[in-house]
């Protein structure tokens with residue numbers, strides 16, 4: 001494992017290189033990430049299949065860690081057995097967070113009350129295990145903030161992944177011990193909110209991510225995303241904040257390592 005990080009080493013805090021979109025060329029994608037300076041990343045699992053594949057990947061690669069959880073879109077599918085299994089695999093030495101979890105009101109596969117129950121139970125599990133949580137929010141900001149407050153999620157903290165809400169919501173998350181992770185949309189022309197948030201978040205609470213294969217940054221919008229492109233996110237945020245790329249890279253990498261408890 002790399003102990004001396006290269007200048008400008010990046011940490012992509014949210015990838016799905018476990019997704020089937022990478023089945024044909026996963027190793028090449030990881031190689032391209034390394035070449036772009038992305039020395040570390042988290043692979044996020046969100047159901048049985050993607051968690052199993054995430055653990056296979058982290059077992060074979062230094063600098064790649066896993067997060068395990070159940071996605072709100074599929075909340076209706078989660079069984080008691082699944083939750084017990086997540087608790088079990090969370091004991092893997094390279095699992096650094098629980099998630100992604102949260103609420104997604106864009107798709108109507110899982111009713112809101114089922115999503116909320118599955119979300120609350122995963123927060124409870126994270127508190128028992130002492131792991132930070134990764135939050136997925138789509139069109140559900142108010143309910144997510146209320147549940148995080150009610151469940152005292154500040155005890156474990158975590159990440160608001162691919163943050164797309166306004167600055168006022170960001171402040172409430174920061175007050176609850178959460179980091180704000182910015183993804184590809186910050187590079188889009190018509191994205192004033194991510195740009196404003198990326199500028200204002202305290203430097204020690206800022207993270208970067210791709211959420212690949214989704215949300216490719218400009219000029220690759222609409223194409224399959226991959227971890228190497230987190231560099232474009234970092235460049236855009238550095239420019240918005242008037243910092244050098246190296247300063248931004250170092251701060252966000254340190255933040256990720258601190259949050260995930262990576263000391264090696």
Ligand SMILES: [Zn+2]
Pocket residue numbers: 100135136137161
């Ligand atoms: Zn998500």
Ligand SMILES: [Zn+2]
Pocket residue numbers: 014016044100211
């Ligand atoms: Zn995701």
